[in-house]
Amino acid sequence: MSVDDRQRKAEHIRHLLETEGNNVHENTQVFNDGRYESTADLDDYDGLKDEARAIKEDTIERLPELLDRVTEAVETNGGTVYLADDAADANRYITEVAGGRDVVKSKSMTSEEIEVNESLEASGADVWETDLAEFVLQVADEAPSHIVAPAIHKSREEIADLFNAHFDPEEPLETAEELTRFAREYLGEKIMDAEVGMTGANFVTADTGTLALVTSEGNARKCVQATDTHIAVAGVEKLVPTVEDLQPFVELIARSGTGQDITSYISLFTPPGDSPTFDEGGELGPGDDREFHLVLIDNGRMEMREDDQLRETLYCIRCSACANSCANFQHVGGHAFGGETYSGGIATGWEAGVHSQESAAEFNDLCTGCSRCVNACPVKIDIPWINTVVRDRINQEDATEFDFLVEGLTPDEEPGGMDLQKRLFGNYATLAKLGSATAPVSNWVAGIKPAQVLMERFVGIDRQRDLPEFKRETLRKWFEARGGSRVSPADADREAVLYPDAYTNHVQVERGKAAVRVLEALGVSVRIPEVASSGRAPLSQGMIATAERHSHEAYADLAEHIDAGRDVVVIEPSDLAMFASEYEKFLPEESAERLDSNSYEIMEFVYGLLENGASSEELRAGDGERVAYHSHCQQRTLGLEAHTVAVLDELGYDVLTSETECCGMAGSFGYKQEYYELSMDVGGELESQFRTEDARDRTVVASGTSCLEQLDSLLERPSQHPVQLVDPGR
Amino acid sequence: MSAEPLTTFESSLDELGVELVQTTSDQFESTLVPLLDAPAVGTPLPFENVSLPDAVEGDPTMQELETAETGVTAAGYGIADYGSVVIQGGPDGEEPVSLYADEHVAVIAGSDVLTDMDTTFDRLAEDIRSDTGQAIIATGPSATADMGELVKGAHGPMEVTVVLLEDR
Numbered sequence: 092m093s094v095d096d097r098q099r100k101a102e103h104i105r106h107l108l109e110t111e112g113n114n115v116h117e118n119t120q121v122f123n124d125g126r127y128e129s130t131a132d133l134d135d136y137d138g139l140k141d142e143a144r145a146i147k148e149d150t151i152e153r154l155p156e157l158l159d160r161v162t163e164a165v166e167t168n169g170g171t172v173y174l175a176d177d178a179a180d181a182n183r184y185i186t187e188v189a190g191g192r193d194v195v196k197s198k199s200m201t202s203e204e205i206e207v208n209e210s211l212e213a214s215g216a217d218v219w220e221t222d223l224a225e226f227v228l229q230v231a232d233e234a235p236s237h238i239v240a241p242a243i244h245k246s247r248e249e250i251a252d253l254f255n256a257h258f259d260p261e262e263p264l265e266t267a268e269e270l271t272r273f274a275r276e277y278l279g280e281k282i283m284d285a286e287v288g289m290t291g292a293n294f295v296t297a298d299t300g301t302l303a304l305v306t307s308e309g310n311a312r313k314c315v316q317a318t319d320t321h322i323a324v325a326g327v328e329k330l331v332p333t334v335e336d337l338q339p340f341v342e343l344i345a346r347s348g349t350g351q352d353i354t355s356y357i358s359l360f361t362p363p364g365d366s367p368t369f370d371e372g373g374e375l376g377p378g379d380d381r382e383f384h385l386v387l388i389d390n391g392r393m394e395m396r397e398d399d400q401l402r403e404t405l406y407c408i409r410c411s412a413c414a415n416s417c418a419n420f421q422h423v424g425g426h427a428f429g430g431e432t433y434s435g436g437i438a439t440g441w442e443a444g445v446h447s448q449e450s451a452a453e454f455n456d457l458c459t460g461c462s463r464c465v466n467a468c469p470v471k472i473d474i475p476w477i478n479t480v481v482r483d484r485i486n487q488e489d490a491t492e493f494d495f496l497v498e499g500l501t502p503d504e505e506p507g508g509m510d511l512q513k514r515l516f517g518n519y520a521t522l523a524k525l526g527s528a529t530a531p532v533s534n535w536v537a538g539i540k541p542a543q544v545l546m547e548r549f550v551g552i553d554r555q556r557d558l559p560e561f562k563r564e565t566l567r568k569w570f571e572a573r574g575g576s577r578v579s580p581a582d583a584d585r586e587a588v589l590y591p592d593a594y595t596n597h598v599q600v601e602r603g604k605a606a607v608r609v610l611e612a613l614g615v616s617v618r619i620p621e622v623a624s625s626g627r628a629p630l631s632q633g634m635i636a637t638a639e640r641h642s643h644e645a646y647a648d649l650a651e652h653i654d655a656g657r658d659v660v661v662i663e664p665s666d667l668a669m670f671a672s673e674y675e676k677f678l679p680e681e682s683a684e685r686l687d688s689n690s691y692e693i694m695e696f697v698y699g700l701l702e703n704g705a706s707s708e709e710l711r712a713g714d715g716e717r718v719a720y721h722s723h724c725q726q727r728t729l730g731l732e733a734h735t736v737a738v739l740d741e742l743g744y745d746v747l748t749s750e751t752e753c754c755g756m757a758g759s760f761g762y763k764q765e766y767y768e769l770s771m772d773v774g775g776e777l778e779s780q781f782r783t784e785d786a787r788d789r790t791v792v793a794s795g796t797s798c799l800e801q802l803d804s805l806l807e808r809p810s811q812h813p814v815q816l817v818d819p820g821r
Numbered sequence: 822m823s824a825e826p827l828t829t830f831e832s833s834l835d836e837l838g839v840e841l842v843q844t845t846s847d848q849f850e851s852t853l854v855p856l857l858d859a860p861a862v863g864t865p866l867p868f869e870n871v872s873l874p875d876a877v878e879g880d881p882t883m884q885e886l887e888t889a890e891t892g893v894t895a896a897g898y899g900i901a902d903y904g905s906v907v908i909q910g911g912p913d914g915e916e917p918v919s920l921y922a923d924e925h926v927a928v929i930a931g932s933d934v935l936t937d938m939d940t941t942f943d944r945l946a947e948d949i950r951s952d953t954g955q956a957i958i959a960t961g962p963s964a965t966a967d968m969g970e971l972v973k974g975a976h977g978p979m980e981v982t983v984v985l986l987e988d989r
């Protein structure tokens with residue numbers, strides 16, 4: 092990205108933070124909190140997710156066959172199915188069916204994807220969005236900022252101003268009730284007059300040709316009942332094999348999205364329907380000769396189905412959980428975190444698949460890979476992975492053949508010409524090595540203004556960020572100098588390899604030393620061998636080939652230790668998450684499994700030792716010390732926050748935990764000039780929680796390196812890793 | 822039916838702010854009438870010995886539909902876990918009647934209260950295969966948060982009452 096591009100992007104984000112950020116934040120947080128609550132009520136949340144996932148896998152696998160089945164079913168019912176290759180094809184068909192008649196629509200993202208309104212309007216028809224949020228956007232002439240609640244960026248006051256200016260009602264509208272009533276009446280007339288009703292479909296059953304629509308307002312029901320031609324528009328991926336297959340989705344979709352147990356209406360239409368409709372004179376008359384057209388849209392989806400990496404995107408039921416659970420999304424909304432049509436974490440996959448890689452490239456970097464969406468997704472899509480894959484493809488596309496020189500000089504597997512900023516962060520391990528070797532000079536250089544200005548200019552590191560300070564004496568050197576482990580393997584209860592991640596080895600050396608002392612105090616003999624870096628840094632920049640190479644090397648370095656019965660203990664949660672999740676994609680199943688089941692987060696390991704009889708007396712007791720703890724996003728996804736809290740509790744610390752999904756730093760993200768302000772804005776949430784009266788005097792503890800750096804820049808108090816707190820040598 | 826789904830149904834409805842009125846088929850009319858805000862419209866009820874009182878217009882015009890305060894229809898099933906009623910719309914007009922009036926009164930047989938979504942979908946699938954063209958799983962009143970705050974009564978009713986026939 093050029094300097095200008097970075098500045099343009101930073102400005103756009105700043106503008107949205109100021110204008111829309113607060114509304115989006117307030118609403119998505121309600122959705123997100125609701126999701127936690129509502130899914131907790133389910134007897135078997137995981138079981139339902141597995142079921143939903145399996146149904147979608149099966150559907151996409153058998154898609155051609157199911158398309159034939161649904162066509163047969165709809166035709167037997169008396170309707171028509173049109174399989175549209177692309178947007179233009181769909182629009183042509185729909186416009187022909189509508190034949191210039193006025194259309195009332197219920198909410199459908201797929202209809203936004205093909206921009207059917209423009210095409211219908213060009214044919215002389217009036218098109219009315221009857222979903223109230225879509226109606227607001229139609230009046231405002233704006234794009235959706237959220238896939239489920241499209242006008243989430245607008246406050247009640249803004250909507251009132253908009254309506255008062257546009258409709259000039261006798262009495263100015265003010266309350267949400269007045270606005271709703273006004274829109275209901277206004278649209279009620281349009282619905283009554285229109286002859287064509289257009290809906291989307293959240294699901295379409297192949298066996299019976301039934302559409303399932305998940306709504307709350309009742310407008311979709313009216314659009315179908317009040318008209319005599321029903322056109323339903325849906326992507327081909329919306330099929331499910333049978334009616335029974337709808338059940339897990341009906342139970343999951345609203346809980347995952349807006350945090351309601353269920354929406355007001357789940358409409359199961361098996362059209363053409365026979366409810367009475369309004370005849371020409373406006374009277375209620377028989378509705379038994381309705382026309383029904385199901386327009387199923389390919390528009391890139393069949394190709395996505397063939398694409399091993401993007402295929403998963405087709406399982407998406409567009410619930411919006413990946414938007415609501417995303418710290419960056421919560422702060423900027425879909426007008427920054429979105430492409431031509433879709434927004435939120437999974438939008439990268441959708442945009443790359445149905446529009447273009449360029450559309451995905453506009454916002455793909457906003458996914459920091461924090462993984463908070465992963466457990467929230469009702470169909471268990473690895474959303475960060477899809478973002479990584481597309482980032483990798485964008486990197487490749489940016490590459491040019493003239494950059495062989497740069498390529499020859501960098502230790503990665505990526506083609507020349509790729510974004511320098513990404514390349515710098517992706518090669519962090521090499522950088523750290525160099526940094527320590529040349530410390531303190533490297534730190535002086537990095538800390539002086541001219542160097543910071545240059546860094547900002549060439550690689551886009553924001554000059555307001557302090558760069559991590561490399562330590563001359565690395566953890567491994569210190570360990571060697573003290574003569575290795577003070578507990579010999581012969582006297583030890585267990586042997587462990589402390590994984591020397593690049594941060595702990597070169598920057599956060601003190602937490603590494605604390606970890607060694609803590610392990611030894613609990614009777615563990617420690618080793619710190621040289622191990623390749625996990626590949627997290629290049630992966631987060633979309634450098635998949637480089638990350639994969641790292642995975643093979645790191646595995647090779649660790650395998651022998653595992654065979655010798657040593658546990659692998661990891662301090663940096665993002666590296667542990669690599670072992671536990673992404674390595675599945677790079678290593679043979681058995682190898683990935685072996686590494687995963689033998690590696691532990693440091694405090695998880697301490698917890699296990701204490702549970703298995705090690706004495707907590709050997710560790711530094713809390714004596715009621717008040718602590719504010721921010722776990723790491725990926726650590727929480729792995730379910731490992733609780734272990735740290737449990738250990739601190741047991742040792743007598745008084746622990747308050749943070750409530751935010753992410754600290755905002757997310758590895759390299761917060762260093763980047765174009766995202767610095769967003770990163771600080773996201774961090775602001777954590778900052779205010781840790782500044783409340785109950786937290787103000789607490790010792791700040793965090794598990795991840797980047798969280799520690801973020802907290803250091805947000806608060807005056809220093810922060811440390813929990814293992815440093817319990818270090819008997821402290 | 823066992824008492825259990827009914828208890829769950831009642832508490833689920835309560836959480837949604839939906840009143841559950843229990844009655845028997847011979848008490849139906851006297852139970853229903855006080856619940857109605859005039860003008861009321863309705864569709865024929867499929868339960869034996871149960872029919873709409875005279876106060877309810879059984880074959881409404883569009884005008885009557887639009888001005889109706891109360892709309893009375895039968896519901897095919899209730900779902901105890903969710904407090905939902907399933908409105909199966911057909912030529913008699915269950916769909917418009919349950920949708921246009923400010924309050925929807927759903928009449929349901931006690932034996933049609935099902936425990937959970939799983940059971941419901943098994944029944945719904947059977948119905949759909951034997952030609953029920955339309956089923957709406959309706960849970961509480963229609964609602965929207967699109968105007969900046971939660972409002973009950975968006976395009977559909979703002980109030981729902983469930984009348985349960987214990988002996989049916």
Ligand code: SF4
Nearest residue numbers: 407408410411413468
């Ligand atoms: S990817 Fe998953 S969480 Fe995101 S919208 Fe799709 S189904 Fe929901």
